[in-house]
Amino acid sequence: MSTDATPLLRVQGLDISLPKGSDRQLAVSGASFNLMPGRTVCIVGESGSGKSTVADAIMGLLPRPHLEAKAGSIHFGELDLLKLDEAGMRALRGREIGMVFQEPMAALNPLMKIGAQLEEVLEVHLSLPAVERRRRALAALSDVGLPRVEELYESYPFRLSGGQRQRVVIACAMMLEPRLLICDEPTTALDVTTQAQILKLIASLRERRGTGVLFITHDFGVVSEIADDVIVMRNGVIEEQGPAREVLSNPASAYTRQLIEAIPTGTATPRPENAARPLLEAKDLQRTYFLSSGLFKAQRKLEALKGVSFTLERGSTLGIVGESGSGKSTLGRCVVGLEAPDGGSLVFADEELNRHRAMKGKRGGRVQMIFQDPFSSLNPKMSIGQSIAIGPMTQGVARDAAWRRARELLELVGIKPDAANRYPHEFSGGQRQRVGIARALAMDPVLIVADEPVSALDVSVQAQVLDLFEELQKKLDFAMLFITHDLRVAARMCDRIAVMQHGQIVETGTGSQVLSSPRHDYTKQLLAAIPTLFNEASMEMS
Incomplete structure (x- = not known):
């Protein structure tokens, strides 16, 4: 690791403006920090705090004139990046400064x-x-x-x-x-075992090349594993910064303490047994893809689902947990009707739907899906209010009533109702995910298939959304198929958990059974890879 005392990156007094009519004047206000070669600085904070805006400014990717640096400087070595033209930035991007984007x-x-x-x-x-x-x-x-x-x-x-x-x-x-690597929520969509591998790879690059890493994340477990220094941002302002061990174990800011307290503990919530009739039954579901391997080569057979069976009762939540590529999302798409299984059957509300009569067309708005990627699931040409209201309107709800409900739902998921006329590109990734949740709830569904619905959210908003799901589930009695790679979230949210590997369910049980007494080696491997806040720091600081 490099011991050079000269900062690789110096951000000084950075102000970045927001468009007129925004909820505040500046996206980033007076931000100052240094990043030394061979060190990792983590920026944490809620969605909309300005984390990603700082990264975009460093990369020269601010969408001018909507967002523009109005004051301050960003020095990469001796170069002031804010004064470089586009040709100069292009020469640096990729070769000297690399960036992993959130979406x-x-x-x-x-x-x-x-x-x-x-x-x-x-x-x-x-x-x-x-x-x-x-x-x-x-x-x-x-x-x-x-x-x-x-x-x-x-x-x-x-x-x-x-x-x-x-x-x-x-x-x-x-x-x-590159000499500087900027990572904007790089492990958000990754399961814990792959996340551990990626973090190890980044650490190796840092040690070998002396690369400075600016790591933007909402996962404090990741922060405790990789950060040398931590910056906590709120509403565009740096609330607190300092050595990771000090900030995480003895935070000076009440806001930092609030974020740390919102981290999922991995403790299963005790839940009464649900004796309701099954709403959804999957019987030996199979789904196979045939992938092209190139010209004159035989197609490759990929069995995404290999005889998956489960039951989901009315008003219950079943968590589907597993690594990327385990078949979780394919299962969700089959349930919601976006794909038809090749074999087996689905029984929904006592009606059997085989592969020739998939749930598509049978839903009538009763089954809704919250997608993993909010950017691709929202129409960029429609305001978020339109995206939420259009579903009820197609089912015969009057326009005024649908828009009124859209604004109510935006407020429920933590977005100001007067933002209904804004477009998806004007929101952060976490905010767009909240819009997707509101859109699903607008149809008053009896079954929601939630595909990684909180993976893009910071811990405090994640906790709010999980509380919201529980509150609405009790009120509206909908069932939920909750797909996630985070066992901590599954334990917090789900009545039962099914662990998937290679297209098969390898273990099922209540949250406490799966977390406290895992039977399958794969489940034990997932649990062992979950990053946690270091406890020894707390003991040393106390």
Whole structure:
């Protein structure tokens, strides 16, 4: 690790303006901090606190003139990044400064194969023969733990799961071993075992190359594992900063203490046994994909679901937990009717729906889905109010009533009702996810399939949304299939948990059974990989 006493990155007095009519004047106000070579600074804070805006300013990616740096400086070495033109920034991006974006589908070109996108990065910055570009690209995909990299190399982004796409973005950013690596929620969509692998890879780059890492996250477990220093932001202002051990174990700010207290404990919530009739039964569900491996090559058979069976009672929540690629999202899409299973059957409200009569068209608004990726699930040409109100309107609800309900739901999920006329690009990733939750609730469903609904949310908002789900579930008596990679969240939220691996359910039980007495080795592996706040620091500081 480098011992250079000169900061790699210096942010001084940074002010970034917001558009007129926003809820505050500045997205970032008076931000100042240093990042030394070979060290990691973590920025934490709630959605909308200005974390990602700081990263965008460093990368020269602010959407001017809507957001613009009005004061201060950002020095990368001797260069003031705010004074560089676009050509100067392009020379730095990728080669000297790498960035892992929060939303992989926004960072990847949907019309280019994965291999071509990685090779493009190498082609822009290095003069390498085609054979060497391919070798380096494949090695980068292997480094982030992706399986069957030769086949994935020839795939388009839509063929990959959310977690796999995120790992591709991480591979792109790290491939050239930049001096500064900016990570904006890089492990949000990843399961705990893959997250541990990625954090180890980033640490290795930092040690070997002396790379400075600016890591934006809402996961304090991750912060405790990787951070040298922590910056806590709120409403665009730095509330607190200092060494990670000091900030996490003895926070000076009440806001920091509030964030730490909102971290899921991993303790299962005791729940009474539900004796209600089953609302949904899955019987031996099977789903197989045939993936192209290239011209003149046989298609590869991928069994996403291999005989999955479960029962979900009315008013209950079943958690589906597993790694990326385990079949969780495929199961959810089959239940909601976006895909039809190849075998087995679904029984919904006492009506059997086999593969020829999937739930699509049978829902009538009774089954809703909250998607993992809020950016791709919201129409960028529709205001968020329209996105929420349009569902009830198609079911015959009057326009005024639908809009009134949309504003009520926005307030319930923590967004000001007067934001209903704003568009998705004006919100942070976490805020967009809350809009997706409000849109699902607008239909008064009896079953919600929630695919990683809180993975993009900071811990305090996550706790609020989970409380909201519970409150609404008691009031409206809807059932929920809750898909997550976080066993702590599943234990907090679900009546029962089903652990999936390679398209099969390997263990089921109540939250306390699965967390306290796991039977399957895979479940034990997931539990062991969960990052937690270091306890020894608390003892030393007390």
